Amino acid sequence: GAVVSQHPSWVICKSGTSVKIECRSLDFQATTMFWYRQFPKQSLMLMATSNEGSKATYEQGVEKDKFLINHASLTLSTLTVTSAHPEDSSFYICSAAKGGFPRGNTIYFGEGSWLTVV
Amino acid sequence: DQQVKQNSPSLSVQEGRISILNCDYTNSMFDYFLWYKKYPAEGPTFLISISSIKDKNEDGRFTVFLNKSAKHLSLHIVPSQPGDSAVYFCAASARENSNTGKLIFGQGTTLQVKP
Numbered sequence: 001g002a003v004v005s006q007h008p009s010w011v012i013c014k015s016g017t018s019v020k021i022e023c024r025s026l027d028f029q030a031t032t033m034f035w036y037r038q039f040p041k042q043s044l045m046l047m048a049t050s051n052e053g054s055k056a057t058y059e060q061g062v063e064k065d066k067f068l069i070n071h072a073s074l075t076l077s078t079l080t081v082t083s084a085h086p087e088d089s090s091f092y093i094c095s096a097a098k099g100g101f102p103r104g105n106t107i108y109f110g111e112g113s114w115l116t117v118v
Numbered sequence: 119d120q121q122v123k124q125n126s127p128s129l130s131v132q133e134g135r136i137s138i139l140n141c142d143y144t145n146s147m148f149d150y151f152l153w154y155k156k157y158p159a160e161g162p163t164f165l166i167s168i169s170s171i172k173d174k175n176e177d178g179r180f181t182v183f184l185n186k187s188a189k190h191l192s193l194h195i196v197p198s199q200p201g202d203s204a205v206y207f208c209a210a211s212a213r214e215n216s217n218t219g220k221l222i223f224g225q226g227t228t229l230q231v232k233p
Contacts, residue, residue, distance in 0.1 A: 004161065006161070009159070032219055034219065034220070034221075036223075041127065041225065042225055043120070043122065043124075043207075043223040043224050043225040043226065044162075044207065044223040045223075046220065046221070046222070046223075049219075049220060093161060093162075095161070095219075097219040106219075107164070107219050107221070108161075108163075108164075109154075109161030109162045109163070110161050111159060111160055111161045112161055
């Protein structure tokens, strides 16, 4: 298999501050990574597709300036929630695509990060 | 607009019996479907998939059935084991996104297998 690690697992921040979540592929290079968020009892909602060396592709309704995504290397993508507010409190999870044609069974997920904004 | 729906939030099954998890979708452009399993504090892990050119795919105790006309798929686990207790996510991929890895997920169904 392949390992994707996410950090931090839990984070509490004050309203108005920014918080960064890291997603690393530990044993493979990931040209493409994905960021999802999940509200309680709802599905994993794709926020953006992160491509190494280029700008992220955001899904409709996701604020680019609020959720900054940087995919600086083939093993690391970061999600920064800027000027966080309580409504940003959610479960954020990343995944990384292994291989050239990632059709789901070659996509590996991180453990997820719980963000609480107080 | 929920394109992939898992209408049962939870399911409880006795050990040894069959578990059937259901998933419905609305987008006719979906041509690849997957099931993921998620334990608490862990990320989802791939379980089994099926292409739209098939109606059944089997892997050990896990079988996925696809009914394209009804836009419905199901995951059968036989026999169910306590270690199968987890959240199961149905996901779909559209033909246009076959090289991007973009997946649309359902809400998940929590399966509890009782000893």
